[in-house]
Amino acid sequence: MLYQTKIAGLGKYVPENIVTNDDLSKLMDTNDAWIQERTGIKERRHIKKDDGNSTAIMGVKAAKIALERANVSKDDIDLIVFATLSPDYYFPGCGVQVQELLDIHTCPALDVRNQCSGFIYGLSVADQFIKTGMYKNVLLIGSENHSGGLDMSTRGRGVSVIFGDGAGAAVLTRSNHIGEGILSTHLHSQGKHALELALKGPSTMHWVPEIIEDQKSGKIEDIPYYPYMNGQFVFKNAVQRFSEVINEGLQHNGLEISDIDMLIPHQANLRISQFIQKKFKLSYDQVYNNIERYGNTTAASIPIALTEAWEEGKIKSGDKVVLAAFGSGFTWGSAIINW
Incomplete structure (x- = not known):
């Protein structure tokens, strides 16, 4: 069962x-x-x-x-x-x-x-x-x-x-109620673009002895200890994959864009969310954004936004809720929920 x-x-x-x-x-x-x-x-x-x-x-x-x-x-x-x-x-x-x-x-x-x-x-x-x-x-x-x-x-x-x-x-x-809750999830990755959004070090590719030596020699500034992002390339891929994986979830469940009551995208950049909203012709009431208050909180962004949308009464029983994310890896995915 x-x-x-x-x-x-x-x-x-x-x-x-x-x-x-x-x-x-x-x-x-x-x-x-x-x-x-x-x-x-x-x-x-x-x-x-x-x-x-x-x-x-x-x-x-x-x-x-x-x-x-x-x-x-x-x-x-x-x-x-x-x-x-x-x-x-x-x-x-x-x-x-x-x-x-x-x-x-x-x-x-x-x-x-x-x-x-x-x-x-x-x-x-x-x-x-x-x-x-x-x-x-x-x-x-x-x-x-x-x-x-x-x-x-x-x-x-x-x-x-x-x-x-x-x-x-x-x-x-x-x-035990058929049709309630998570209807489907859809996951993807494309590893060839992994280093377009990455933190290369410290890692086992540049491990403790090398780090200590870099510190001694003063070369520490040359080591990529901070995140790197190819912003324009990531943006271009994000808007494409967001659209694809949202449509994939809708089609899998026999739903139309008009069936979406609430879309909660990963809060990576407000411009990405606005692009998707415009492309899908969704109203402001159908897309929840809070990036202006919290920035990008990566794995926490969707659950924070989902919690706030529910707390504010913007998600009700029976609503079709769509979650979608794209990020480093590249990885992306969506979930279709019958609330």
Whole structure:
């Protein structure tokens, strides 16, 4: 017997520390108008060193809200799926940290490293486990601490102005009602463009002895320790893949664009969302964006936006909700949900 997977509870957490475009202009050669014109971002949240936050801890804060709203006990969680590109440690992953911080005696924990598409990839994984009956309740988290790894100078402004910190979580559970919940997920990748949006180091390609030697010799500036993005190339591919994977999901379920009640795209750049909205001829009420407040929070962006849209009453029972993401890898995906 195949079960349906429904979202039973949602939660989000963002640090209290607000970093405006004007704040960034004091660190690099930029200004509010330049950033808003290119990205639509007005501010983002950054962790402070003394605020007690980390990728795992923010995930736990979002998860506690989602669990309470789902009316699901932590002890009823059968699987934790944690999506991030910025784990607290190189290893172990954040999933086991969440298990410990939530005081769950034992359960499997799985970490997903698909960057901006991480939440949708994690959603697809959780959906398969629930559909087949292996697990009943899955805790899915997307969380990111970008701020500690950004080049906050003029040299890095093309990337550093975009990203923010935060976490979102969803409790997924079994439903016996046919046609309720997640209708389908659709995943893709194209690895030949992997280095167009990447963080090459530190890595096992340039490991501890080399890093130490670079520090001693003063060559540290030549090593790519900050993210690289070929912005125009990424934008061009993003708008193409967003369109394709949204249409793929709709066609798979016999739906039309007019059936979309709410589209929640990964919050990479407001210009990408606006392009898709215009192409699909969707109204502002049919597309949810919050990038102007949080920037790009990578694996956390969709669950944060989904939580806010639900909190604001913009998603109701029976609505057709479409999630879509594109990012490093290149990876992209969509999910079609009957709320």
